[in-house]
Amino acid sequence: MTRPARARIDLDALRHNYALARRLHGGRALAVLKANAYGHGAIPCARALADMADGFAVAFTDEALALRAAGIIRPILVLEGAFDADELRLANRHGLWMVVHHEHQVRMIEYQPDLRGLHAWLKADTGMRRAGFSTQAELADAHARLSASGKVADITLMTHLARADEPDQTATTRQIAAFKALTGGLPGDRSLSNSAGVLGWPAARGDWSRPGILLYGADPMPGAGHGLIPVMTLESRIFAVRGVQPGDAIGYGGRYVADRPMRVGLVAVGYADGYPRSAPSGTPVSVDGRPSRLVGRISMDMLTVDITDLAGAGVGSRVELWGRQVDVNVVARAAGTVAYELLCNVKRVPLDYSG
Template identity: 70%
Template structure:
């Protein structure tokens, strides 16, 4: 069996959820959209089911997959619904939904429903992607109440720069949200992962932890006690030596400056490891630090074994996980941990409790 795999530590997932809930101090929806950021939505939901206050996904199909798997906790659709058929299905399966533009609001007013909804009214406090602005928030809230189809309304917003602790943007967004929702009944939800960790004034009734659940700290330079949930790993499948001046791999990007012992690893960009990482990107070989050399290809990559004489065929390679932080690999690739985790594919997911 090909040794490439993503090892998913469900105990670490529960640890991170508990940390988020404790830091927030109130209820928390575990965000498991995009197949739980590449970790497997159903397995992650089941691992959290005994203690999570609920879950959040992007769209209805993701919610229905969880319902079919026996998940009975509240599930929020962060994108809301796209047509009246989806709206009726959401009501039938007791799925909560965001309402963030006029067409969704009008859909609720005009669609017959089997059961009343729990609506999450989205406030645009400055991110300017979605949501109602200023006085339109109160108008939308009143229309939801008047529709007779909404049993509860939660007021929510989303932050653009909560992971930048020195920026004033988040404080300004909180002020705008509070001004737009003043006098309106309903729970409040402001805090994403970064706000849970860095903006206590954003912690209200409901938090929405996402990336922190999976152990990638969204606050730069801070030690928040998160545990890596995914370890992306493989093994050396072949070894060769190249001489000084010889090039390695596609494009000949890496040229040996000394006799170099090269380990060929069963992992490539088709598995989700980014092609854009440069030579020198950190890996761990049997727990020892080493580096990637040569360009990542579709199915394989190459690592430097020159200073690890005991390493050879079968040696374990950690691409990211407990020893190699996924944030560091993402920075080397010029992207963010969210993208790397969501792009994991083709490798098998192995779960441990």
């Protein structure tokens, strides 16, 4: 019998979420496919969006080249930009768009004699203090030098929002204002909005958005109601059942102790598959479509769920770890992390595509 753990990937849901992001933001949208499309498979996701996406974004050049090798011809933005001159030339040969966020990258472009028609995305640091030019003078100087280099076809001005998923904070309002001040008078398209910016900050809308986590149906904003559909369903099945008595400890470390007679289902999925070891007892799961919970510590290859009150549940019962019935954000909060990490960490299980 084939091990039943798998991640089901609904490409129709991916297309729905992209269309929703583009409609909310207006303008054009780069579908962010970095980190293997947040664990969903970059090439299948790119192919699913190829006829509707304005372009794609990845973290580094190798991710972009894998998409090109798979036949993806839409624009691809490399968010970290080039690390050296050889990479810059390679990216240019493949028509990749490159983020420029520090002085060394500007000089690389200026000094390469064989660059032609580069699409540069010039990054302003508006408060995240991670990458980008921090002052108006620095940004204007970089813009002027790129424009004068003869290597650059056009320049898009961009920034990244650090706290857009916190709608009650003023940090995003300050970043939007800083971006306007830093880029005032400079020609070029504008791009500010990540997923949370698209969903919660109309003032951050520009010519281009860069939706990431929302494409995969994990809402980055508090609450819900945006109409996103989960793309991944992580699931497995119960392959053994046992009874435990009050006082019995379940799993490594004996962290969960039964306080009543229980039926416990052993599920074929664990932290080696990407389910978080830090998820505590009580974290929600779904068994045959009915709510249940984890009991005991997560093991490498398996975990245990409470089926005491689920009549008919047993060997062969389907267990959803996250998906349409169990919100991945709820699991992430229980485990002390974020949905981004959970989705990116899915491994070893097969990805089954539909749509």
